[in-house]
Amino acid sequence: MVMHKLEVCFSPALFSRFENPQAIVVIIDVLRASSAICTAFANGAETIVPVADATEARELKKKGYLVAAERDGLVLDFADFGNSPFNFTSEKVSGKTIVYSTTNGTRIIDMSAVSYRTVIGTFLNITSLTNWLVSQDHDVILFCAGWKDKFNLEDSICAGAIAERLLGSTVFSTICDSTHASLDLWSHAKNNPVQYIEKAAQRTRLHNNGLDDCIEFCLSSDFTDIIPVIINGQLKGLRPCDL
């Protein structure tokens, strides 16, 4: 059997060192974009359209789209949602197209366009995601979104949790120090991820803005089996059998 390569990239500023046209890239932004996107699709959203520019998002709002738009934890005034997964209820999103204004997210999606395929990963879809990755015949890069290009703990432990499952299969191997570090950090966190994340800078930022109510949910496993996937720059939420 051919072994496939598993790598972890800790920051968008490092991604150029990992580019691999044969790899499936898993974008991880646990607090909170990846978790919000998974929740939106689990609750029936049809399509999510990432846009880099808030002005473009505002124009699309005028045309009748639902718009999610947040900067540094604050919802932009014209938007329907921020980044909390609790915003994306079935009542609001089922059957709808959502415009998602995210400068960093759009940049990361653009970067990963060189890869074979790009999907969104988080604790919320971890079992479905990892089973699907094991069934594919490709290298995998776990691409942590970080915070303003810096390493962060929440994305790294999620990468470690995903890596643990992939390396537990017979399909993947790694010689990547970031992957080993993620595994070791996850081994610290796994007994109580919520408690582990108390020291994370993003947890403090969310707490200071009164936005930390979703942390326990974002760190919980298997809310959905849907895997969000980038198709022509837009996000669709698919079940593994449809990918």
Next chain:
Amino acid sequence: MVMHKLEVCFSPALFSRFENPQAIVVIIDVLRASSAICTAFANGAETIVPVADATEARELKKKGYLVAAERDGLVLDFADFGNSPFNFTSEKVSGKTIVYSTTNGTRIIDMSAVSYRTVIGTFLNITSLTNWLVSQDHDVILFCAGWKDKFNLEDSICAGAIAERLLGSTVFSTICDSTHASLDLWSHAKNNPVQYIEKAAQRTRLHNNGLDDCIEFCLSSDFTDIIPVIINGQLKGLRPCDL
């Protein structure tokens, strides 16, 4: 008492996010540049002159300087030394100026020139270094050299070992996720750093080139109390009382 900020930067590609003119920057390149530099000064070297360009190093060799020059683990043919600390014996280096050809090292030194002061840190001088840092009235950035801009385990656990001591004083605090990660990785490694580093990519690279004989030494503490410091782009090895 004013608390000072402690941060860890995992890669040169991330350093622009950490720049702080008030900070002391500690450059960490455990396998093997930092360890070689500490050893050279402990054995009496007078000055180390970093140069980015191998051609410049070759010209300086012709002018009579001792030259250390290595690329990807292989000594350049005109050089006196590679990067092994065991090369820099008292017999060879005492009282001498050494030209050190290092593309990445020179880039890191240039980057850190915005800081208050730049020193070299490693396990070999950890007690002297951390006592000195605690006595200074400055923020500290532990700047891991990494490998071709990627995160590496050996520099990160050294950052964790240094961070553990600094945060154990009453002078430093941190809200930096990379620092927390370094501490957690160090907690995995500290009982047996040599065994921990067996999974590191650099350990494999050194082993494959027959250069891993120095790993145990590079991971051992307190070979010297000398702290190499950058002064006008050149390295001097000073005792804390002279800094």
